[in-house]
Amino acid sequence: MSDPKDNVPPGMISNPIVENINGGAVITYSLPDDKDLLGVKAIYSLKEDGEKLEMYSSAFRDTIELKGFADTKEREVTLTCIDKSYNESSPVIVNINPLTAPIDLIRETLKVNSAFGGIRATWNNRFKENIAVTLYVEDSLGYMTQYDTYYSASIEDDFSFRGLESNEKRFKIEMRDRWDNYSESLDFTLTPLFEEEIMPRLPITNDLLWDIEYGIDDGTRAWRGDFMQPGNGWDNVFNGARMSWGIVIDGQHVYTNNRWGQFFKPKLLHYFPDSKEDPTSFKPAYFIFDLKEEIIPSRVVIYAMYLGEVFPNSFEVWGTNSTPKGGPQDFNNITESLNYWTEWHFPPYIEGKDTWKNDWIKLGEYKVRPFPSGAYADTELTEEDLMIRKNGYEMDVYPDVVGTKIRYLRFVYKDTSNDQTYTTNINIYGQYVDRKW
Numbered sequence: 105m106s107d108p109k110d111n112v113p114p115g116m117i118s119n120p121i122v123e124n125i126n127g128g129a130v131i132t133y134s135l136p137d138d139k140d141l142l143g144v145k146a147i148y149s150l151k152e153d154g155e156k157l158e159m160y161s162s163a164f165r166d167t168i169e170l171k172g173f174a175d176t177k178e179r180e181v182t183l184t185c186i187d188k189s190y191n192e193s194s195p196v197i198v199n200i201n202p203l204t205a206p207i208d209l210i211r212e213t214l215k216v217n218s219a220f221g222g223i224r225a226t227w228n229n230r231f232k233e234n235i236a237v238t239l240y241v242e243d244s245l246g247y248m249t250q251y252d253t254y255y256s257a258s259i260e261d262d263f264s265f266r267g268l269e270s271n272e273k274r275f276k277i278e279m280r281d282r283w284d285n286y287s288e289s290l291d292f293t294l295t296p297l298f299e300e301e302i303m304p305r306l307p308i309t310n311d312l313l314w315d316i317e318y319g320i321d322d323g324t325r326a327w328r329g330d331f332m333q334p335g336n337g338w339d340n341v342f343n344g345a346r347m348s349w350g351i352v353i354d355g356q357h358v359y360t361n362n363r364w365g366q367f368f369k370p371k372l373l374h375y376f377p378d379s380k381e382d383p384t385s386f387k388p389a390y391f392i393f394d395l396k397e398e399i400i401p402s403r404v405v406i407y408a409m410y411l412g413e414v415f416p417n418s419f420e421v422w423g424t425n426s427t428p429k430g431g432p433q434d435f436n437n438i439t440e441s442l443n444y445w446t447e448w449h450f451p452p453y454i455e456g457k458d459t460w461k462n463d464w465i466k467l468g469e470y471k472v473r474p475f476p477s478g479a480y481a482d483t484e485l486t487e488e489d490l491m492i493r494k495n496g497y498e499m500d501v502y503p504d505v506v507g508t509k510i511r512y513l514r515f516v517y518k519d520t521s522n523d524q525t526y527t528t529n530i531n532i533y534g535q536y537v538d539r540k541w
Contacts (some may be wrong), residue, residue, distance in 0.1 A: 113191040114138040117183055120198045126209065128171035129200035129287075131181065135166055135502050140188045144168055147182040150283060172283035173202040206231040211279050211287035217503075219264045220402030220534065221299035224500070225277060226262040229271050232478075233257065234282045239265045240362045242274040258476050262502060264403070270298040302395065302532040304353035306541060313541065315394035316353060318512075324430035326375050327438050329446040329456075352530045357407045357496065363526040375438055376453055383450045388416075388518035389525070390446065392428060398509045398537035401467060405496040407529040408472075411521065413482050413493065415527075416471040416520035421499060422464040423510030429460070465508055470499040496531070509537055 115136025115292060123130040141163040148157055149174050161168040173179065181201050185193040206229075213228040223236060225272045234257045240248040254263040272295040279287040304314045319325030351364045372379040401423060408415040435441035439453060446456035475489035485493075501508075513532070517525055 106350045109189045110140075110185075111189070111191060114141055114185040114187040114193045116193045116196050117144060117185060118196075120183065120196060122198055122200050124201050124203050125171075126203045127170075127173050127205040127207075127281075128169065129181075129196060130167055130169045131183070131200070132167045133183065133196075135163065136185055136193070138185070138187060142186045142188050142190075145184050145192075146170060147184075147185055148179060150174065152177065155395075170200070172281075172285070174205050174283070174285040174403040176202055177203060195388060204287055205281070206233045207235065207279055207281040207285050207287045210235060211290070212325070214290055215223065215276065216275075216277065216290065216292055216294065217296045218297050219266075220506075222264050222268045222296050223266045223275060223294060224262060226260075227279075228260055229256065230259055232259060236280045237263060237472050238278045238280070240276040240278070241268070248274070248276050256476055257478070261476070262500075264498075268296040270296050270402045297402070298535060299533055300535065302399050302401075302534055302536070304355075304532075306397070313396055314353065315396060317349065318392040318394045318428075319430060322431065325392075327430045327435065327441040327445070327525050328392070328428065329375075329386070329390055329442050329448065332388060338413075352527050355529065357529050363409055363528045372450070372453060375442065379453065385523055386448045386450075388447070388516050389520075391515050393513045393515075393532075395511055395513065395532075397540050398425060398511050399532075400509055400537060401501050401508055401513075401532060401534040402506070403498055403500045403533045404513075405467070405531040405533070406470075406527060407496045407531075408493065409526045409528060410490075410494050415472060415525050416517045418469060418471045418519045419497075419499075420469045420516040420518065421467045422461065422514040422516070423467045423508065424464045424512050424514075425510050426463070426512075428512055428514075429463075460514075464514060465505055465510070467501045467505060467508070467510075467513075468499045470497050472497055496529075501534075 105171040115138055117135060120131055120133045123132070132147070133144070135144070143160050143162045146159045146168050148159070148170055149155060151174065159170055160166055170181065179202070181198050181200055183196045183198065206306060210229050210231070210233070212228055214225060216223055216225050217228070218224070223239060234255070236253050236255050238253040239251045241251045243249045243281065252265050256263070272293060274291070274293050277290045305312055319328060319330055349364050372381055372383060404421050406419065427445065429435070432439065435444065442448065442454045443456050444459045446454065448454045448456040448459040475485060476492065477486040477489050479485050481491055
């Protein structure tokens with residue numbers, strides 16, 4: 105049975121207390137003793153003489169939070185109680201003085217520097233506000249034109265605006281919050297660093313330039329703990345099958361069934377033929393690319409399946425210019441080698457220490473999950489999360505190792521919640537030291 109309607113207004117709130125916060129205020133009050141109380145309504149404007157806005161709080165709460173103010177000027181807030189018959193009480197007026205808006209404090213942390221093929225911006229967003237970061241570039245007529253916008257709610261974030269030529273130009277970055285409050289712009293002049301894709305194949309003949317099956321021919325991949333799945337997933341490297349290994353460098357960023365499948369349950373007999381035991385899984389998974397020539401890497405982009413994601417929660421990329429150890433010429437036995445090359449733990453066969461990392465340089469790491477929105481499960485992903493997945497997981501080389509010359513890349517797929525992962529393509533960018541083709 106519904107509550108009977110009446111024309112009796114509820115009582116007013118009492119004892120209002122204002123806590124000013126960044127970009128807003130939290131108002132606490134005492135509710136009237138009305139059994140049919142529905143809630144409290146706040147009427148306010150974000151700007152002087154601006155549009156009147158309304159915010160509601162239920163009868164089960166004694167606070168109301170207002171956000172989105174761009175400045176610290178005093179504002180007037182009108183609070184009225186509403187009952188289930190939609191009668192309104194007499195108003196109570198309180199004044200608030202918002203603290204500095206989050207978008208302005210985020211702007212204070214904004215830093216920019218030249219990046220390969222563009223401009224890299226970094227900032228801190230301790231408020232986890234949804235913000236837009238827009239880059240403007242000076243055109244040939246001297247006008248600042250919008251180039252690209254990046255959206256984020258991460259606490260610490262960065263973004264590299266790509267596709268810019270290596271010429272000195274004037275730039276401007278603006279930051280905007282979800283209430284369309286803009287920070288002061290950052291104006292600067294920089295020269296993006298020259299960048300190009302490190303090609304896995306010759307452009308015309310399509311001949312393979314990289315060795316993506318490093319260690320297969322001499323059998324040393326087993327000694328390094330590199331991926332060992334036999335059959336369609338590896339041995340048929342370039343047969344065109346939908347899960348063949350060569351898919352990762354075919355240049356096709358597809359999101360359907362064309363992918364390389366990497367499985368995290370290699371049988372122990374792949375490494376120890378006399379073994380009859382089978383561990384649950386070996387994690388993380390490793391593999392090496394020999395680029396066949398020296399490069400200065402800038403970034404690595406890894407594409408996963410766009411729909412039905414099966415991918416590790418994070419990955420690392422390491423580099424070296426020295427021929428990787430491996431095989432009887434470097435180790436007394438395969439156990440000694442796997443202890444050096446992995447962190448796998450399956451005694452007495454393997455008690456890995458990942459000692460190889462002392463001889464390689466960590467170029468970067470990318471955390472796939474949680475996504476920028478904070479989502480972890482695929483069912484919770486926002487449009488922004490899905491766009492990042494579709495555009496590829498782009499790992500920038502750490503700034504302090506930019507300029508490092510490398511020939512070999514070692515990929516570490518780690519922190520996975522599945523026993524397999526699907527990769528549709530891997531792209532490498534940077535500069536050639538002395539191109540051979």
